[in-house]
Amino acid sequence: MTQTAHTSTSPGKQMLSEQVYAHLRDAIMRGNHAPRDALKPQDLAKEQGVSLAVVREALVRLVGEGLADRLPNRGFAVPACSDRRWQEIAEARRTIEPVMLRMSIERGDLDWESRVRAAHHRLARTPAYAPEEGEYYSGAWSEAHRVFHRTLLEGCGNPVLLETFDRTWTASELARRWSAHRVPDRDHADEHRQLEEAALARDADTAAEVLTQHLTQTAAGLTGCTLREPAK
Amino acid sequence: MTQTAHTSTSPGKQMLSEQVYAHLRDAIMRGNHAPRDALKPQDLAKEQGVSLAVVREALVRLVGEGLADRLPNRGFAVPACSDRRWQEIAEARRTIEPVMLRMSIERGDLDWESRVRAAHHRLARTPAYAPEEGEYYSGAWSEAHRVFHRTLLEGCGNPVLLETFDRTWTASELARRWSAHRVPDRDHADEHRQLEEAALARDADTAAEVLTQHLTQTAAGLTGCTLREPAK
DNA sequence: ATAACACTAATAATCGATTATTCGCTGGAT
DNA sequence: ATCCAGCGAATAATCGATTATTAGTGTTAT
Numbered sequence: 259m260t261q262t263a264h265t266s267t268s269p270g271k272q273m274l275s276e277q278v279y280a281h282l283r284d285a286i287m288r289g290n291h292a293p294r295d296a297l298k299p300q301d302l303a304k305e306q307g308v309s310l311a312v313v314r315e316a317l318v319r320l321v322g323e324g325l326a327d328r329l330p331n332r333g334f335a336v337p338a339c340s341d342r343r344w345q346e347i348a349e350a351r352r353t354i355e356p357v358m359l360r361m362s363i364e365r366g367d368l369d370w371e372s373r374v375r376a377a378h379h380r381l382a383r384t385p386a387y388a389p390e391e392g393e394y395y396s397g398a399w400s401e402a403h404r405v406f407h408r409t410l411l412e413g414c415g416n417p418v419l420l421e422t423f424d425r426t427w428t429a430s431e432l433a434r435r436w437s438a439h440r441v442p443d444r445d446h447a448d449e450h451r452q453l454e455e456a457a458l459a460r461d462a463d464t465a466a467e468v469l470t471q472h473l474t475q476t477a478a479g480l481t482g483c484t485l486r487e488p489a490k
Numbered sequence: 491m492t493q494t495a496h497t498s499t500s501p502g503k504q505m506l507s508e509q510v511y512a513h514l515r516d517a518i519m520r521g522n523h524a525p526r527d528a529l530k531p532q533d534l535a536k537e538q539g540v541s542l543a544v545v546r547e548a549l550v551r552l553v554g555e556g557l558a559d560r561l562p563n564r565g566f567a568v569p570a571c572s573d574r575r576w577q578e579i580a581e582a583r584r585t586i587e588p589v590m591l592r593m594s595i596e597r598g599d600l601d602w603e604s605r606v607r608a609a610h611h612r613l614a615r616t617p618a619y620a621p622e623e624g625e626y627y628s629g630a631w632s633e634a635h636r637v638f639h640r641t642l643l644e645g646c647g648n649p650v651l652l653e654t655f656d657r658t659w660t661a662s663e664l665a666r667r668w669s670a671h672r673v674p675d676r677d678h679a680d681e682h683r684q685l686e687e688a689a690l691a692r693d694a695d696t697a698a699e700v701l702t703q704h705l706t707q708t709a710a711g712l713t714g715c716t717l718r719e720p721a722k
Numbered sequence: 723a724t725a726a727c728a729c730t731a732a733t734a735a736t737c738g739a740t741t742a743t744t745c746g747c748t749g750g751a752t
Numbered sequence: 753a754t755c756c757a758g759c760g761a762a763t764a765a766t767c768g769a770t771t772a773t774t775a776g777t778g779t780t781a782t
Contacts (some may be wrong), residue, residue: 273562302731309541309767315550322554330505331773333734350650353589361585418582422654532763541737563743571764
């Protein structure tokens, strides 16, 4: 009854597992499930009207991306929050992204410059908080934020490095989602403006320094969210 | 009949899908299947005496690691060889690994030093080619090579960065597997000796420089293996 | 009273079969 | 002779049901 989605709302026809995967990923990233919560295939399958196999495939993919944990013979779960791991992710970003940014500034062409301008414009004009959308950053802002940072690095022209960025960004965002406080006195907008400015001025030293500071401050904002690590 | 592997040869009891995954991964890394070859679930399932589901799970995991391609509604295949992608992988390694090596040299403790010595000793004493094992590098040497490079970087103490290393190393090894020629005049042993020496002397500049050269030469050795990209 | 054991309920892992899609082939029309 | 339509086999994707493992609960022996 559900396998023929091509007749209903969905315009294109992708695989069932792809839809379920996207839905689950979004749910986890939006924080709909609490960390360490069990992801029961049966519930999810019934919930979305599909078979166990497709849910299972989606979960396996999520595990591969670090968006779910697998406990052998005990099923799947939302990844646990570990302060240490978040700091490691932040350090990895501080290690890699400034180097990528230097490559980007050295190699980026006119098209890159234009896309950086466009991405920054969108980010600057998007409100960070949406009143109706809960207490965290709005979905639109999060996406604009990601696109801005990614665009800055895209000038390097290396898809492998950009895949690495995507992975660490995702992990980083998952951490941010469960961050307790949001450091209200932080001026993201100015940091981003400085980044754009230095990048377009081809000032690699300044840009790398600003990015490092940006990432360091983000990591600092995450410390203290020692929620749910109750020994077990 | 096959689900109770705990009674037969296998000592521990892991999931079926884990064994199948490991077997398939090894087969691909060993080059048992040609690039662009179809990986048919039915054949693999019958071949290993398991159901389609477990093969499917293994293949999905492989795709997540870049060790298999997925063609929607057309199944799975061994990843195609693209010269450009290999150069991108090599550049990514040149971008990230020297920075990691610097961190490692700065932070590595006595245990790290000891493990570096051990890994280099094993690598230096392992023959690169095994007559009976085909025309390529021997399995034992490949593993010792990987362990040496990884151990060098493990001093950084950051698991996230090391995961990144693992991914790019795997991709790089897959490329090496299909490399046409093996640059016979290359002296790996000396490069590795220099690396060990500089690292243990805590000479970060020299070590990073040697590593960059090492990776550059490896990449150069891969150019020209433009096999099998027959338009399509 | 506590600790070890047995039993039961829940669910993870696996399987065999069904449905849907694609590829190759035959045959006819231009 | 070449190109397009329709048929048929192969196989990818999905499903429903079966088997095996785990966690929880209650019981009994010390």
